[in-house]
Amino acid sequence: MDNTELNSERELLAQVAAGDEAAFRTVVRFYHPRVFSHALAFTKSYPEAEEITQDIFLKVWQQRDKLPAIESFRNFLYISGRNQIISSMRKQVMQTGQTTEDPLEENLLPDQQYQYKEMYHLILKAIEQLPPQQKAVFTLSRLEHLSHEQIAEKLNISKHAVNWHIVQALGNLRNYLANYPEVLILLITIAPMY
Structure with missing residues (x-):
């Protein structure tokens, strides 16, 4: 924006x-x-x-x-x-x-639960491939649900840097998961909707 x-x-x-x-x-x-x-x-x-x-x-x-x-x-x-x-x-x-x-997994049928776990595992594997700072920021933001302010304070970086790392991480994850369109949909659910 x-x-x-x-x-x-x-x-x-x-x-x-x-x-x-x-x-x-x-x-x-x-x-x-x-x-x-x-x-x-x-x-x-x-x-x-x-x-x-x-x-x-x-x-x-x-x-x-x-x-x-x-x-x-x-x-x-x-x-x-x-x-x-x-x-x-x-x-x-x-x-x-x-x-x-x-709760999301519980609402799925057993075969969907297995597929969900597999897709989520792929996302976690992709997160592991991120550069260390991107990985730290993305994990704190999307998996631990900390605010930008909390992440900035915890990692001693600016909120602008937090935002930049998240944008870069999402780009890298989308590239890494490009061959798995169904996994990209799950990535959207743990990433911001905008």
């Missing part, structure tokens, strides 16, 4: 923060497909993905006064989406009495 787009997004979010419903509808129209596809990748259910997506945007509206302080709205949506998906899957687990360390 260039500076012009970033400024436009900030202006739009400032309008939403001020209660402008038209600006909010613009934000929803732009981000809805991305948020929905991310939720669908995890839930495998259109109605559930739509409910999660609506909940995410409802929270954005309810907490709109905080929008001007958010440095990256895309990251904010990603984290909100991830948390909403995890919350939804925990509810399912509690309702069905199932316990699992990986």
Whole structure:
């Protein structure tokens, strides 16, 4: 995103923060497909993905006064989406009495679980091939779910460097996994949706 787009997004979010419903509808129209596809990748259910997506945007509206302080709205949506998906899957687990360390895997059929494990193993193998700093940053971000600020502090680097390493790591992983399109789809579920 260039500076012009970033400024436009900030202006739009400032309008939403001020209660402008038209600006909010613009934000929803732009981000809805991305948020929905991310939720669908995890839930495998259109109605559930739509409910999660609506909940995410409802929270954005309810907490709109905080929008001007958010440095990256895309990251904010990603984290909100991830948390909403995890919350939804925990509810399912509690309702069905199932316990699992990986709610996504539990929602799959046995043959799909095996395929999921194989694909996830390929991603971990690809991560091992990354240069050390990219590997450290990507692992902290995508597997340990730390924020850019937390990673920067932990590794004693700037937030800009964290972002750069993540972009480079994703590019390297996509190249490494180019012959495995189904694995690239799983990579998207652990990478940012934007």
